[in-house]
Amino acid sequence: MRRLAMLALLVGAPACWSVPEVDRREIRPWLICGDCTDGELARVVALGERAERYLRAAIADGPTRADDSVMTAQLEEGVTRARRYRSDRGILAPLSSTDSVGVIQRQLDDFRLRYRLRAVQALRQIDARSDSSAVLRLCADPPPELVRQAEFRAQFAPFGTCP
Secondary structure (H helix, E strand, O other), rough: OOHHHHHHHHHHOHHHHHHHHHHHHHHHHHHOOOOOOOOOHHHHHHHHHHHHHHHHHHHHHOOOOOHHHHHHHHHHHHEEEEEEHHHHHHOOOOHHHHHHHOOOOOOHHHHHHHHHHHHHHHHHHOOHHHHHHHHHHHOOOOOOOHOOOHHHHHHHHHOOOOO
């Protein structure tokens, strides 16, 4: 029974899961880094073709649920701290719930799009033809965050046509 459950999990697993764990540990820091000054991109590019499947999945699917959940929690904590800071200092205009939700959504959209953009950047350095087709597929069926932030499309322009 256990073997059937494991087999079902593996069959239903996203394509990027078939990338060896070692490679994922090299790719993920590039996709989520803040400053990206420690050679994260170079390590991904060094993986070459071994990274392509994972990068294509990152472009198509965006961040993993785990990365998305961590970022959401961090953003919510940031809003809570901002409210507390404003309250402690007697700032009269508190953050409304609508403002807070809008701020969190915008930053979460930025994270999700930056994640995809970094995957495109790495894929381009590995195989320039692959990045154009991946961008075309992304723009043909844009994720909700790309629809909400249409101005972000321009950042994909160097990698392919994104009308």
